[in-house]
Amino acid sequence: MPQVTETDQEANASTDHVTDVRVPGNFRAGDEGTIQKRLCGREQECLKQLMLDPLRPYVPEYRGQIVTEDGEDFLQLQDLLGEFEEPCVMDCKIGVRTYQEDELAKAKEKPKLRKDMYDKMMLIDKSAPTDEEHRLKAVTKPRYMVWRETISSTATLGFRIEGIRKSEGFSSKDFKTTRSRQQVKEAVTMFTEGYPDAVFIGSSLLFVHDASHASVWMIDFAKTTPLPPGVNISHGAPWRPGNHEDGYLTGITSLMSILREMDAEASP
Incomplete structure (x- = not known):
């Protein structure tokens, strides 16, 4: 039986964002x-190409x-909020998965029982662990990631909201279980x-608006890598381990559909 461990960082580390819901220290x-x-070398290379x-x-x-004075x-990067006054910011994570295939494969090689991930699961949904996981009070990293x-x-929907900050000071990352189309x-x-007038028709990860204008950008490329030679993906086909599909266009299509619906409802 795998041993129980509490080491490592969050399996599905979420946001590196230009908002006050970003990862501290990043x-x-x-x-x-x-x-x-x-x-992040991978993100740096991606940005250079972009x-x-x-x-x-x-x-x-x-x-x-x-390199900072302390050697870090x-x-x-461009400060995306610099042109706004009292901006409202929404961060969306696009795609049907937020981990790379090699991350999942590596986690499956020598799966360890993780008490910390069991605790995270319990905080969100006490009925999520199986009877055996409840008995062990631990889950494996692949199980938690999926x-x-x-x-x-x-x-x-192929995307999720990571965090929202409003101009009046409201800030929340409480969207872990925002699952249905209506909730989103x-x-x-x-x-x-x-x-x-700030309802967006488009796609991105970072949405920003203030009283006078709105913008949207693609951000966070730390997990962006070239496809293996000879592999082509549609960004919309179902993902199965090994086919490299990411569902990016699935998320964009869902997001655009919701925004168009909102725009139609707001029109006279």
């Missing part, structure tokens, strides 16, 4: 117009790498409340 203020994000890509206007501008490496996606709209729609409606 971001620091930069020079005017910039923000510094802790270095600076030469037609998608460049829709991602944060990459402005190089710096950070990426310098289960984590099923409790939110990641599994049902209510959350997006809350995000745009008072600003009916």
Whole structure:
């Protein structure tokens, strides 16, 4: 039987965001117009390529790498909130899964029973663990990783809301079990409340609006990697371990459908 352990970080680490719901320590203020994000080589390489890509206007501008006085490496990025006054921010994670295939495969190689993940599961849904998991008071990392996606709209719609910050100070990451289309729609409606013209028709991970304008960007590329040679994906086909499908277009389609519905309801 695998031994019980409490080591490692969260299996499905969530947001690295330019909001106050971001991961503590991953971001620091930069020079005017910039923000510094802790270095991830994979994300850095992706950003370098995106600076030469037609998608460049829709991602944060990459402005190089710096080393802080205490010897830590950070990426310098465009501060996406710099042009806004009292911005409202919504962070969406796009795709039918938020872990890479190799992460799941590695976790399955020598699965250990994790008390910390059992505790996280219990905090969200006490009925989620099996009788055996209740007896052991632990679950394996692969079990937790797959289960984590099923409790939110990641599994049902191909995207989920990670966090929302409103201009009046309201901030929440309490969307772990926001799963149904109606629940998601209510959350997006809350995000745009008072600003009916800010309903977005488009797709991204980071939505920002204030009283006068709105923008949307693709962010967070730490888990973005090139496909293996000879592999093609549609970004919309069902994912099975090994086929590399990510469901990105599934999430975009769902999100656009909800936003169009809101836009139609708001129109005279």
